[in-house]
Amino acid sequence: MPDSSNPFSDPQVLRAAIRAGEFEGPTSGLGGDALQANLVILGGTDAADFLRFCQANPRPCPLLAVGEPGDPSLPTLGRDIDLRHDLPRYRLWRDGALVDEPTDIAAYWRDDMVSFAIGCSFSFEDALTRAGIPVRHQQNDRNVPMYRTKLPTRPAGRFGGPLVVSMRPMLAADAIEAVRICERFPLAHGAPVHLGDPAQIGIGDIMAPDYGDAPEFREGEIPVFWACGVTPQAAIDAARPELAITHAPGHMLVTDIPSGRAEAMLTGVNNNKT
């Protein structure tokens, strides 16, 4: 909800400032409690393949919205969104290599471009915190540890590769409660995919994550693993599309959707209220 002391707590004010070039920073903590999303933009057959990849792998790639080809708006996620300008920073990939980090992508937009807004873990982490379950990397002000697993995704076209998971250490009773809570957030990766022995899913050293920061375990805690939004990134890395545009890490699409109502509004239960 907008906070009068910070105009950027209003997602529409924030996006307007970004579009005007007045804000280029990370979006963490901004936009009030509005849902934030990962962004992927692909053209032509890559877009068609990637859409099938997301549909086949909804745990790591929960689709919040898919744009019409050539249309940079996402009307179900927010009023007047223009994806060519409304993220503070993007990443531009050519043949799988990072070539630029622009703050506007109008120069690269084509009429076959399709935008994918993909859910992230913020919603369920908020719900865990509200339930009194400590989210360790937030407590420690670090990035969540993430790991490539030996679990395969279901491939589609050139997109495929391993499932990437995020990990949060917690007590067993909290892990059970976390399953009950996260089950309600399928658009934020849903329930965990594994808990306990990391070796069972191909993780050799739990203290050496492939992405993010090393974890801290406290007395009696077990590792709990969720499908992670880095999975689509890994699939794009592997597919090496001629051109791909994504958000820059931490520089997310800020929507108008209150995160506490995202599941109802985006799964059709309440979709006339968006």
Place this chain on the structure above:
Amino acid sequence: MPDSSNPFSDPQVLRAAIRAGEFEGPTSGLGGDALQANLVILGGTDAADFLRFCQANPRPCPLLAVGEPGDPSLPTLGRDIDLRHDLPRYRLWRDGALVDEPTDIAAYWRDDMVSFAIGCSFSFEDALTRAGIPVRHQQNDRNVPMYRTKLPTRPAGRFGGPLVVSMRPMLAADAIEAVRICERFPLAHGAPVHLGDPAQIGIGDIMAPDYGDAPEFREGEIPVFWACGVTPQAAIDAARPELAITHAPGHMLVTDIPSGRAEAMLTGVNNNKT
């Protein structure tokens, strides 16, 4: 649902045969898919204390129905139930000691007797099986292993003591799915209370259960623990009421409630259809 080849698949036919003294065996596999229940009968202030104990400890003691004092029927659970005759075998306890295993308790009935029907794990075990999750003790045709824990119940009057848990070995991914499934069966003990390290809840040797048969663990499986219906039995053992009547193990109250609809019918969602 009634099976014409076995008249005891109809719960009303089964109860009539039991009442007439024509059947005295265990009820496992009988009554079609009708919900079966644990039975506890207590008098006077013991009944009042035990009701508060169940209300304070719904995971181990989910109340399906409570009788009116002196009334041996339970109209929400089945037509014309008479608890003085309708179970194939009972246990009679005086001052905490087992003194008899009668097939009829009319001789002991008093006008201050209150009956408690308590849910058991059958419903959720059926749901696990339907979801393709192996229930090991059923596969092995053994009793579920049960353990006294160091977790306390919330005491009420003289009733209290440790939480008793049942344990089912399974893979971590199945344990996560089991939480999601069992969450929907609060009248059958609900979601697990613990998983992983047995020592964290005071279990010294997982292979030496306090009740039931020793478990078998297969490659990669972890122990998953549920609150158990032996908990009220342990509370009664500890309270030593002057008189208590329970079902004999395996000789349950067979209700008219289809087990797949029990949660809806007994929690008031659908309570006009009973």
